[in-house]
Amino acid sequence: MLNQTIFAISDDNGALPELCAGAKSLASRVIAVVFGDSSAAEAAAGCGADAIRYCPVSDEGAPEDYAAAIAAAVKKEDRAFVMLNNSIRGRCLAGRIGVLLDTPVLTSVGAVAEEDGALICRRMVYGGTAQRSERFAKPYGVATISGGAFEPSAGLPACTDIAQLEGEPEGGIRRLSRAEKKEGGVNLVAAKRIVDVGRGLAAEEDLALCRELAGVLGAEVGCSRPVAENNKWLPKSSYMGITGVQVKPDVILALGVSGQVQHIGGINKSRVIVAINKDKAAPIFKNCDFGLVGDLYKIVPALIKKLS
Ligand SMILES: Cc1cc2nc3c(=O)[nH]c(=O)nc-3n(C[C@H](O)[C@H](O)[C@H](O)COP(=O)(O)OP(=O)(O)OC[C@H]3O[C@@H](n4cnc5c(N)ncnc54)[C@H](O)[C@@H]3O)c2cc1C
Known part of the structure; x- marks a missing residue:
């Protein structure tokens, strides 16, 4: 010290x-x-x-x-x-x-x-x-x-x-107004469990499936950058990675996330990483504790049923 x-x-x-x-x-x-x-x-x-x-x-x-x-x-x-x-x-x-x-x-x-x-x-x-x-x-x-x-x-x-603190403020900046953000944010940094949604999700309405899984797990929903930046399905504050939020929950469940290094850099401090991906060669399988090769549309409903 x-x-x-x-x-x-x-x-x-x-x-x-x-x-x-x-x-x-x-x-x-x-x-x-x-x-x-x-x-x-x-x-x-x-x-x-x-x-x-x-x-x-x-x-x-x-x-x-x-x-x-x-x-x-x-x-x-x-x-x-x-x-x-x-x-x-x-x-x-x-x-x-x-x-x-x-x-x-x-x-x-x-x-x-x-x-x-x-x-x-x-x-x-x-x-x-x-x-x-x-x-x-x-x-x-x-x-x-x-x-x-x-x-x-x-x-x-x-x-x-x-x-x-001793000393006077300089007053170089003057706030003119303050407006609440429209997008609802989640505190992923503090979350103990996260459902991590990737581009393997085919449509925005399928987020309901991920939210249902998050509900039974008591988890927050986060995502990869393209889900937030390109698809705009979730707020930008929800994406994890080196340019996004860096998280360390007890468990993170990556659904249809390929596992590119820029995303892994934001989730690799998680205690347990579980990945579901239909491509057995996806890089996420080199960075997870438990991997399930398969279609998330078949596995997630089965998980919800089992965990409910
Ligand atoms: C400078 C820079 C910074 C970046 N920073 C970040 C960052 O901070 N965070 C971030 O996330 N990205 C970042 N990126 C982007 C990053 O490189 C990847 O493009 C991105 O992480 C990929 O997101 P994805 O895994 O959701 O999508 P994809 O790479 O498209 O992967 C989708 C995966 O879903 C699987 N899949 C498809 N359908 C199904 C199904 N039905 N069931 C199961 N699996 C399925 C596919 O096999 C595939 O592996 C950055 C890129 C650059 C260049």
Whole structure:
């Protein structure tokens, strides 16, 4: 474990326990930064951090307004590592903090480990066909961490060192309006069971079959990228892979998914992968724990009957 501070920063309190658990396994002190008033910090008290600093973002403001205040807090340390969640906001904030700390930013980091006194970040490159390991050559490092990189710890004592972050927001961005997204999203990162729908599904109405299976399994429904991007049968937030959501449920059931490396990169941390595909040469069979060669239109109804 390194004798230094890690800042765990998230615009989504739900991602904080995972970031803090990872940070705590790597460094002696973890400071969490949340966006909102003191009640947001109180709500995050069980995240596992040694201290929590909150940034009271105004209704018209944005987390990025606090980049300078966060960088100033980081600079109080001789060396520090800044981890942010890998959301769009997290990446914007990371860029600004990186500039202010005069250090590069690594995005979509899938794993961080301590080796020989340094933090090594690993992430997928070349469309998921290779993995690159990098470390910062400067005293400060900034990285956005993909969901599922760490395992959150449960039952932690509530943090009592809670205070407002020192410094004023810059106010460079002003929100004009906020509208709810029309597409209903699912939280695949937190799902314990997922039915993963691929292009083997012949028609949009057949999603009802997949949803029925998900219902009896108590699972969420996710998909491969073309099902969301090309067919537009499910929201884009439902597709898994290196450019989509990275999940690690207890079990994932891949229906008519070929198993291309870009998709596997998003599901390969699942505890158990079950694949149903009619092509016995499909690459998914090299990446699953249980494989069924056959027509999903015959197997899924039989599974629903058996499991109901
Ligand atoms: C830069 C880049 C990034 C990408 N990022 C992602 C990503 O993040 N996520 C992602 O998913 N993809 C991504 N892709 C696309 C990826 O390469 C694949 O094209 C995609 O994952 C394939 O989706 P699929 O398996 O659903 O479809 P297909 O590859 O078309 O496979 C369909 C499968 O269904 C099987 N099948 C057909 N009918 C049946 C049936 N009745 N019963 C059982 N099986 C059946 C077929 O045998 C086939 O194996 C990316 C591509 C690029 C170039």
